[in-house]
Amino acid sequence: MGSPLLKLLRVVRPQTDGMARVTGRKIYILPTRYGLVFGLLLIALLIASINYANNPAFILTFLLTGLFIQAIFHTWRNLLDLSVRWKHTEPVFAGETAFIQYLLWDDKGRAHYALQLGFANNEPVITDCPQGEKVLLRIPCESARRGVLKPGRLTLESRFPLGLLRAWCYLDTDALAIVYPKPLYTDQHAATPSWGAAVEGDKGVGTDDFVGHRDYRPGDQLGHIYWKAMAGEKGLLVKQFGGDRVNRYWLDFEAIESSHTEQRLQILAGAVQMLSQESAWYGLRLPNQVIPVNGGETHRHRCLEALALYGIGA
Incomplete structure (x- = not known):
């Protein structure tokens, strides 16, 4: 027509x-x-x-x-x-x-x-x-x-x-x-880990030891929600973990060995999905944007949205 x-x-x-x-x-x-x-x-x-x-x-x-x-x-x-x-x-x-x-x-x-x-x-x-x-x-x-x-x-x-x-x-x-972008899971190292002991402690940041509960905040990992407390009508609580070391990852667009932009974005999307399932903290480096290290559902969507809009604007 x-x-x-x-x-x-x-x-x-x-x-x-x-x-x-x-x-x-x-x-x-x-x-x-x-x-x-x-x-x-x-x-x-x-x-x-x-x-x-x-x-x-x-x-x-x-x-x-x-x-x-x-x-x-x-x-x-x-x-x-x-x-x-x-x-x-x-x-x-x-x-x-x-x-x-x-x-x-x-x-x-x-x-x-x-x-x-x-x-x-x-x-x-x-x-x-x-x-x-x-x-x-x-x-x-x-x-x-x-x-x-x-x-x-x-x-x-x-x-x-x-x-x-x-x-x-x-x-x-x-x-x-x-x-x-459709997640692509490969053997390429899209995430570069780093760790260190926190001076003021890492309560609620680590993944090794259970340290208590706190109230739910929008963007918290679903896997950390204390469902038994919710079933017992005690409110929506979230489990907190700590440890001596906290792994933090950087997902770098330039570090991926691929000449195709779309493939790089798919690999980064796959890395975001895997790290989110592991409750790890990670940041994202794109040529036009840097998202600081963080964790949770809100952070996951922020990173994936940056990948989705890369090169085409908001």
């Missing part, structure tokens, strides 16, 4: 608060294959009614025609006044399926049924929107390469109530997702 035709499309665009609201002039509607067959059936009934001057046949023809006309209105109305807002997208690795989270609701409180939402060349999601409720949807979108994934226009459609007509509209929601 050429650019001039794209400009003629009626697209629902987001407002300043990110909400995209479907109005009547943005909705397309056409008969489905069943609707075309139904229309041919009506024409055949009308011809037969005229030919035989059969009053019951006329009544049946007009009744079915009225039903078809009512289906046009109800199918169109099933999309009218729906509001969609992009909420969040969890980062994924290249080649995985990103799930774009949306909120769906009707400001006027009407119920909507058998709604289908999806992106081009991806599996759609079918849902209802109950009266007066907001529905959280996770719509899949395949990711091919690292960087910023922009899934494009969201298609919202409905064939409710009879399946004779298809009503649909296109929505621009400004949704995006961060796609990390």
Whole structure:
């Protein structure tokens, strides 16, 4: 489809608060294959009614025609006044399926049924929107390469109530997702370890000896959470470890023996994943960025995001 035709499309665009609201002039509607067959059936009934001057046949023809006309209105109305807002997208690795989270609701409180939402060349999601409720949807979108994934226009459609007509509209929601490089696990030494005894102790930093508990903080390793305390309704606690030595690693882009930038980034992503599973502390050196040594889930995502956006900007 050429650019001039794209400009003629009626697209629902987001407002300043990110909400995209479907109005009547943005909705397309056409008969489905069943609707075309139904229309041919009506024409055949009308011809037969005229030919035989059969009053019951006329009544049946007009009744079915009225039903078809009512289906046009109800199918169109099933999309009218729906509001969609992009909420969040969890980062994924290249080649995985990103799930774009949306909120769906009707400001006027009407119920909507058998709604289908999806992106081009991806599996759609079918849902209802109950009266007066907001529905959280996770719509899949395949990711091919690292960087910023922009899934494009969201298609919202409905064939409710009879399946004779298809009503649909296109929505621009400004949704995006961060796609990390696909981890590559090799024998190359992407991480350079160093260690030393801390003057003030290393409580909560080491990995050798258990030294106690503390309250959970966002970004803590899931493997350090004290699940038994949570099950006993004692709150969300995290195990602390210490030791005489603390290994700290530097992941250096320039230290990897490869001429391919993407392969280097994949090796670094694999090293980040392995060190995170070992609860080790590590830093990342890229030609345009240095992330200091740290640990935890927040630090892992920060490093992977830097790898994902390397060379393409934020």
